[in-house]
Amino acid sequence: MSVTSGARQSFTGLRAERIAENLARVRERIAAAGADPAAVEICAAIKYVAAAELPALAEAGIDLVGENRAQDLLAKRSEHAGLFTWDFIGALQSRKVRDLAGAVRLIHSVASESALRRLADHPVPEILVEVNVASEAGKAGIAPAELPGFIARAPVPVTGLMTMPPAAERPENSRHHFARLAELAAEHGLARLSMGTTQDLEVAVAEGATIVRLGSVLYEGAGDAS
């Protein structure tokens, strides 16, 4: 099995039944947080999941997956294209845009001028702009003040925003970052908000997430972690 960047672990022997239970629990948690589960897309982060394990996700009812590396996305998609809608969620190297064109529904993480230039030649249906909401040094993402120009220069439709908030001890600490992203999306008339992972999904949906990117919580107890 190949090691993918950002993967803390990988799973083998995933059981669809347990993933389906985990998925049901996630939907309950979304509802308990005050959001409509039908209005929140669950994008399964598959950097932890080898291609051979993906049919278990489909069997469990997952229809949208997100991969972090272009080459892994293409490899997994070449085996299971029809099982899912495919999104790209990882750090985007602009030279990979060409590979993703024609393979993905949307890229969650567009954050450079060079990626915009590549998209002009190799368009994807939609993009989200990654925003560095907390203005962290060295972190990917467009500064909120730069958003209007960046969106105007995009050669493909910008339909939303994405963020990865600073590492936080408690999910509650991320709330104002999510609220800020929602405010920016509203200001720019953008419908999609990709925010929230396993550790802060309730706070994210309470602040208006329309896509949550979930890994660990879906695979917990469903297979052998290595």
Ligand SMILES: *Cc1c(COP(=O)(O)O)cnc(C)c1O
């Ligand atoms: C892995 C990953 C996730 C999911 O993280 P979990 O903590 O496993 O839920 C979400 N977004 C991105 C960009 C990721 O790389």
